[in-house]
Amino acid sequence: MIKLYSIVFCLLFLSQQVFASSEVNTLIEQGKYDEAIKVAVNQEQNHYLATLVKKAQALNLANHAVWLTLGHYKKNIFSQHLSQVDSQDFFLAHDGKSNPEKELEATLAAFFSTKKLEPNKLSIQCRFVARFYWLNQQLNFSQQYLKKEACNDFNMFLEILAPEKLTVVFPSTHPNSPSSMFGHTLLRIDKIGQTDQTKMLNYSINYAALIDPNVSPFSYSILGLSGGFPGKFSIVPYYTKLREYAQMENRDVWEYTLNIPQKQIEFILMHTYELAPSYFDYYFFTENCSYHLLSLLDVSFPENRLTDHFKSWTIPIETIRLLRKKNLISEVKYNPSHARTIQAKQKQMSAADIALTAKTFNEGLADNKHAIKSLSEDKQIQILDLLNDYHRYKKLKNSEHSATKLNKQERQVLLMRSKIKKTSKSLIIEAPSIQPDLGHSSSKIAIGAMQKTGTREALSLRWRPAYHDLLDPSAGFVTNASLEFFNLNLNYDIEKSNLKVENFTALEIISLEPRDDFFSDISWRLLTGWKNQSELDLKNVSYLEGGAGLSYSLTDSKHSIAYSFLSGSLEYSNDFKKNWRIAPELRLGIVSEFVSRWRIHAYVKSLKGMFTDNSQVNVFVMQQSLAISKNLSLRISAQQGYKEKLRWNEFSAELHYYY
Numbered sequence: 001m002i003k004l005y006s007i008v009f010c011l012l013f014l015s016q017q018v019f020a021s022s023e024v025n026t027l028i029e030q031g032k033y034d035e036a037i038k039v040a041v042n043q044e045q046n047h048y049l050a051t052l053v054k055k056a057q058a059l060n061l062a063n064h065a066v067w068l069t070l071g072h073y074k075k076n077i078f079s080q081h082l083s084q085v086d087s088q089d090f091f092l093a094h095d096g097k098s099n100p101e102k103e104l105e106a107t108l109a110a111f112f113s114t115k116k117l118e119p120n121k122l123s124i125q126c127r128f129v130a131r132f133y134w135l136n137q138q139l140n141f142s143q144q145y146l147k148k149e150a151c152n153d154f155n156m157f158l159e160i161l162a163p164e165k166l167t168v169v170f171p172s173t174h175p176n177s178p179s180s181m182f183g184h185t186l187l188r189i190d191k192i193g194q195t196d197q198t199k200m201l202n203y204s205i206n207y208a209a210l211i212d213p214n215v216s217p218f219s220y221s222i223l224g225l226s227g228g229f230p231g232k233f234s235i236v237p238y239y240t241k242l243r244e245y246a247q248m249e250n251r252d253v254w255e256y257t258l259n260i261p262q263k264q265i266e267f268i269l270m271h272t273y274e275l276a277p278s279y280f281d282y283y284f285f286t287e288n289c290s291y292h293l294l295s296l297l298d299v300s301f302p303e304n305r306l307t308d309h310f311k312s313w314t315i316p317i318e319t320i321r322l323l324r325k326k327n328l329i330s331e332v333k334y335n336p337s338h339a340r341t342i343q344a345k346q347k348q349m350s351a352a353d354i355a356l357t358a359k360t361f362n363e364g365l366a367d368n369k370h371a372i373k374s375l376s377e378d379k380q381i382q383i384l385d386l387l388n389d390y391h392r393y394k395k396l397k398n399s400e401h402s403a404t405k406l407n408k409q410e411r412q413v414l415l416m417r418s419k420i421k422k423t424s425k426s427l428i429i430e431a432p433s434i435q436p437d438l439g440h441s442s443s444k445i446a447i448g449a450m451q452k453t454g455t456r457e458a459l460s461l462r463w464r465p466a467y468h469d470l471l472d473p474s475a476g477f478v479t480n481a482s483l484e485f486f487n488l489n490l491n492y493d494i495e496k497s498n499l500k501v502e503n504f505t506a507l508e509i510i511s512l513e514p515r516d517d518f519f520s521d522i523s524w525r526l527l528t529g530w531k532n533q534s535e536l537d538l539k540n541v542s543y544l545e546g547g548a549g550l551s552y553s554l555t556d557s558k559h560s561i562a563y564s565f566l567s568g569s570l571e572y573s574n575d576f577k578k579n580w581r582i583a584p585e586l587r588l589g590i591v592s593e594f595v596s597r598w599r600i601h602a603y604v605k606s607l608k609g610m611f612t613d614n615s616q617v618n619v620f621v622m623q624q625s626l627a628i629s630k631n632l633s634l635r636i637s638a639q640q641g642y643k644e645k646l647r648w649n650e651f652s653a654e655l656h657y658y659y
Contacts, residue, residue, distance in 0.1 A: 023039055024036050024039050024040045024047045024049060025112065027039065028049075028109055028110065028112050028113045029113050029115055031110075031113075031117075033092055033093065033105070033106035033109040033110055034093060034094065034102070034105075034106060036049065036109045037049065037053060037105050037106070037108075037109050040053070040109075041053055041054070048112075048142065048145035048146060049108060049109055049112060052108045052139055052141075052146075053105050053108060055139055056104060056105070056108065056135075056138075056139060059138060059139075061104060061135070061138055061139075062100045062101035062103075062104045062105075063100070063101075064138075064302075065302035065303050065305075066134055066299065066302045067100060067104060067134070068081070068100060068302070069298045069299050069302040069305060070130055070131055070134065070271060070299060071083050071085070071096075071100055071103060072084040072085050072280075072295060073100050080098065081098060081099070081100050082097065082098050083096075083097045083098070084280055084287060084295070085097070085275075085278055085279075085280055086230075086279060086280055086281045087230075087277070087278035087279045087280075089118065089119055089277060089278055090275075090278040091103055091106075092106035092107055092109075092110050092124070093105070093106035104135075107124070107128065107131055107135070108135065110124035111124055111125055111132060111135075111141075111146060112146060114149065119277045120276075120277050122151075122153065123149060125148070125149045125151065126149055126151035126153065126154060127274060127277075128274045129151060129154050129270045129273055129274055130267060130270035130271040130273075130274055130299070131274065132148075133267065133270055134267075136148070154270075154273055157269075157273060158266065158269065160203075161189050161191070161203055161269060162191045162192050163189050163190070163191070163192075163262065163265045163266060163269060164190055164191060164192040164193075164194075164262060164265075165190040165257055165258065165260075165262075165265070166187055166188070166189060166190065166257075166258045166260055166265055166268070166297075167187070167188040167190055167255050167256060167257045167258065168185055168186075168187060168188075168255075168256040168258060168293070168320065168323065169185065169186050169187070169188050169204065169238075169241070169242075169253060169254070169255055169256075170183060170184070170185050170253070170254045170255075170256065170316065170317070170320055170436060170437075171183065171184050171245035171251040171252070171253050171254075172251050172252045172253070172254070172436060172478065173251075173477070173478055173481065173483070182315050182316055182317075182466075182467060182483070183315075183316040183317055183436070184245070184289055184290075184316055185289055185290045185293055185316045185319060185320070186204050186205060186206045186207075186241060186289070186293065187204060187205040187206075187293055187296070188202055188203075188204045188205075188238050188255070189202055189203050189204065189205065189265075189269070190202055190257070199238065200238060200239040200242065201237070201238070201239065202237075202238045203235050203236065203237060203238060204235070204236060204237070204238040204241055205233060205234075205235055205272055205293070205296065206233070206234050206235075206236060206241060206289070207231060207232070207233050207234075207289045207292045207293055208231065208232070208234070208282075208289060209224070209229035209230070209231050209282035210229060210230050210231070210232060210279075210282075211229055224282070224283070224284040225283070225284060225285070226283075227281035227282060227283045227287070228281075229281075229282045230279040230280070230281065230282065231279060231280045231281065231282030231287065231288075231289075231292065232276075232278075232279045232280075233272060233275050233276050233292070233296075234276070235272070235276070242335070243396065245337075250337045250338065250339035250340075251337055252334065252335065252336055252337050252340060252432075253334075253335040253337070254332065254333070254334055254335075254435065254436060255331075255332065255333040255334075255335065256320060256323065256324075256329050256331075256332055256437075257329070257330050257331040257332075257333075258297075258323065258328050258329065258330065259327075259328060259329070259330040260297070260300055260328065264299075264300040267299055267300065268296055268297060268299055268300060271296060271299050272296055275296075280292060285313040285314070286310075286312070286313055286314055287314075288314055288316075289316065290314055290315070290316040290318075290319040291307060291310060291314040291319070293319070294306040294307045294310075294319055294322075295307050301326075306319075306322060306323075306326070309322055312465070313465060313466065315442050315466055315467060317436055317437055317439075317442065318441075318442055320436070320437040321437045321441075324437055332435055334431035334432075334435075336429045336431075338389070338392075338393050338396070339393065339519065340429060341389065341427070341429065342386065342389050342390060342393060342518060344427060344429045345382065345385065345386050345389065345427060346386070346516075346518075347556055348382065348425075348427075349379075349382050349383075349386070353375070353379055353382060353383055354386075354517055355517060356368065356371060356372065356383060357383045357386050357387055357390075357517075358517035358518060360372065360383070360387060361387060361390055361391070361518075364409060364412075365387075365409060365412045365413055365416065366412070369416070372384070372416075377420055377422055378422075378425075380420060381417070381420060381422060381424055381425075384413055384416060384417040384420075385417070385424050387413045388410065388413050388414065388417065390518055391407075391409060391410045391413065392410075395407070432476070433475075434475040434476040435476060436476045436477070437476070438475070438476050438630070439473065439475050439476020439477050439630070440468075440472060440473045440475070440476070440477075440630055440631050440658040441631055441658040441659050442465070442466045442467050442468070442658070443464065443465050443466060443658065443659050444462075444463075444464050444472075444656055444657060444658045444659065445461075445462065445463050445464075445656075445657055445659070446460070446461070446462040446463075446635070446654045446655060446656040446657070447459070447460070447461055447462075447654065447655055448460045448635075448652055448653050448654025448655060449652065449653055449654075450491070450650065450651065450652035450653075451650070451651050451652075452534065452535060452648060452649070452650045453535070453647075453648040453649045453650070456493055456494065456495050456496070457494055457495075458491045458492055458493050458494060459491070459492040459494060460489065460490070460491055460492075460502070460652060460654060461489075461490040461491075461492065462487065462488065462489050462490070462654070462656075463487075463488045464484055464485075464486065464487045464488070465485065465486050466483075466484070466485060466486075467483045467484060467485070468481075468482065468483060468484070469482040469483075469484055469508075470482045470510060470591050470599070470601050471599050471601055471623055471624075471625035471633075471635060472625070472633065472656075472658075473597070473599075473625075473627035473630065473633055473658075474593060474599065474627075475627070475630065478558075479558050479559060479591075479593065480511070480512040480513065480514070480551070480558045480561055480591070481509075481510060481511050481512065482508060482509065482510040483508070483509050483510075484505060484507070484508045485505075485506060485507045485508070486504075486505075486506060487504070487505040487508065487529075488501070488504050489501070489502045489503045489504070490502060500532070501530075501532070502531070502532055503529060503530065503531035503532065504529050504530045504531070505527060505528075505529035506528050506529045506530075507526070507527060507528055507529075508525075508526070508527035508529075509524075509525065509526045509527070510523075510524075510525045511523055511524050511525070512551040512561050512563050512591065513551060514551050514552055514553040514558060514561055515550060515551065515552055516552075516553070522548050522549070522550070523548065523549045523550060523551040523563055523565070524546070524547065524548045524549070524565075525545075525546060525547055525549075525565060525567065526545070526546040527543075527544075527545050527546070528543065528544045528545070529542075529543065530542050530543070531543065535641060535646075535648040535650070536617070536643060536646075537575070538573055538575045539573065539574075539575055540573055540574065540575075541571050541572070541573040541575075542571070542572045542573070543569055543570065543571040543572070544569065544570050545567060545568070545569035545570075545585075546567060546568070546569075547565045547566050547567025547568060547585070547587075548565065548566065548567075549563055549564045549565035549566060549567075549587075550563065550564055551563040551564075554590070554592070559592065559593045559594070560590070560591070560592040560593070560594060561590070561591050561592070562588075562589070562590045563587075563588070563589055563590070563591070564586075564587065564588050564589075565585075565586070565587040565588075565589075566584070566585075566586060567584070567585040567586075567587060568582065568583065568584045568585065569582070569583050569585065569607070570582055571583065576612055576613055577612045577613060578612040580612060581609050581610070581611065581612045581613040582609075582610045582611055582612075583607045583608060583609050583610065583613075584607065584608060584610065585605055585606065585607035585608075586605065586606050586607075587603055587604070587605040587606075588603060588604055588605075589601065589602060589603025589604070590602055590603070597626060597627040598624070598625070598626050598627075599624070599625045599627075600622075600623070600624050600625075601621075601623045601624075602620075602621065602622045602623070603620075603621055604618070604619070604620045604621075605618070605619050605621075606618045606619075615643055615644065616643070616644070617641065617642070617643045618641065618642045618643075619639060619640070619641040619642075620639060620640050620641075621637070621638075621639040622637070622638050622639070623635065623636075623637045623638075624636050624637075625656075630658075631657060631658040631659065632655070632656070632657055632658070633655075633656045633658075634653070634654075634655055634656075635652075635653070635654045635655075635656055636652070636653050636654075637650075637651070637652045637653075637654075638650065638651050638652075
């Protein structure tokens with residue numbers, strides 16, 4: 001009788017176990033992970049999930065650096081964790097964005113389900129492969145109770161990539177593209193056994209904002225600054241990105257190979273795979289392309305995350321500097337842009353041959369064939385090779401798609417070239433002596449003294465968070481562009497002990513693209529801010545100024561450029577007759593570095609008020625800057641201005657420190 005009672009008791013006990021286990025599994029399959037955890041923990045002898053949750057709590061895994069990095073958790077101003085991922089599909093707990101502990105427990109519960117879920121119709125194990133890999137390392141999952149799925153899609157993904165190394169690719173700054181004016185970074189996945197020739201076939205990881213091509217410039221600016229665009233990771237063939245940057249946008253491309261162990265690279269790719277369906281809110285100055293590429297690398301450095309070094313803004317070249325500082329760069333390579341290749345070929349030719357090449361491109365080969373054939377074979381080769389390069393350049397620049405089909409002109413050029421049985425001379429384009437990340441730092445502070453006609457001597461103090469102007473040391477930077485934002489200029493009256501804001505430039509962009517027989521870019525400038533003009537007795541002037549013009553190189557490089565701009569400004573101040581005025585402006589100038597480290601910017605401008613203020617102002621400005629070292633320069637400026645019977649002079653000397 002006792003044995004019978006024992007058997008009945010055991011059967012009842014087992015039935016409770018089965019019922020409880022069944023209830024947990026049902027809740028898991030329904031995606032009710034929080035409820036499943038409660039049931040499992042309350043009856044912990046009945047489900048393996050309870051064991052895992054208890055063990056994770058004992059090990060405090062929810063606060064482990066790796067888990068916080070996988071979830072992109074950062075502490076807010078209230079010292080509370082909040083994930084930077086903004087896509088809800090990335091979280092399994094209802095409050096997973098702000099609660100790493102609940103998200104970890106929900107993840108453990110979800111691992112028991114094989115149900116395929118949106119957005120990529122994968123089970124949780126196969127969607128969050130990095131989470132499963134790391135949690136398995138910490139908790140040593142029992143295959144008896146939690147079977148590991150095959151995840152064939154991910155295995156194929158990893159097999160195709162065949163990763164051995166990671167290379168950070170930095171297309172240089174491009175002021176004519178608002179989204180890339182600071183430069184850009186992406187990650188190339190280098191295959192085992194690749195060569196310089198086969199690396200083009202590798203894949204790259206790119207993070208970018210998803211922007212409607214029809215969005216207006218105003219909306220673009222507002223949404224870009226406020227996180228109004230979703231930012232997503234994508235994995236694309238490297239040659240498509242190289243074509244975009246080096247051939248279509250005329251940007252030199254630098255490659256920084258990282259010395260990260262292969263096992264860590266695989267973990268980075270696991271995390272990339274699980275992030276691909278999700279998105280972040282994209283911010284141009286903070287959570288941008290370079291910031292979130294570092295956030296991928298962070299899983300290899302969870303105790304000292306790379307992204308923790310960027311609190312206020314993230315400039316792509318500064319992320320490269322950080323990688324070098326961390327000794328993570330093992331090799332650097334340079335790839336010249338298509339435009340630079342064309343310019344290098346031009347330097348090997350006479351002015352007459354360049355003119356004949358341009359004439360042939362514009363008029364066609366048929367009308368100029370005899371003129372070309374009258375030259376030596378070497379000159380014919382130079383002209384035909386340059387023609388071929390320029391035809392391809394124009395086709396790529398004007399097409400969003402791969403321009404593989406030859407047009408009539410290209411076929412004629414190649415046919416004529418094929419009849420000359422002589423190989424082209426090899427073209428060697430030397431990399432700039434200074435790599436972009438070895439140039440001056442992006443932020444700067446300047447202190448100096450100034451004197452204006454009719455005013456006391458004053459000390460000047462400037463602060464600029466980023467990035468580069470025409471007079472900053474040119475090493476490592478393009479010499480024909482300026483990009484600054486939040487430039488603050490303070491003056492301190494020594495006699496009165498009075499500190500005041502002289503001006504504040506919210507944004508200034510100058511692009512001086514030299515024109516020649518082949519390149520016909522338009523130069524332009526844009527700036528907006530607030531200023532005081534004591535010499536004109538104007539206070540609190542808010543302004544928006546911009547214009548377009550032409551630039552030409554005075555030498556065979558971009559070290560000396562002459563430019564002209566036709567601009568206009570809209571200004572607002574209580575000192576104007578109707579509080580505002582419109583003023584067209586003509587500006588002529590030269591930017592030069594005839595001697596290394598010594599830069600000169602001289603210009604004359606003439607502006608005429610319209611509608612509410614008909615006064616005319618003429619100003620001549622002469623600025624010089626001497627680079628004392630990479631992060632230190634001396635700047636001397638002088639100007640003379642005229643307005644009707646009023647004349648004034650200004651002189652200043654400043655020491656600029658970059659940090």
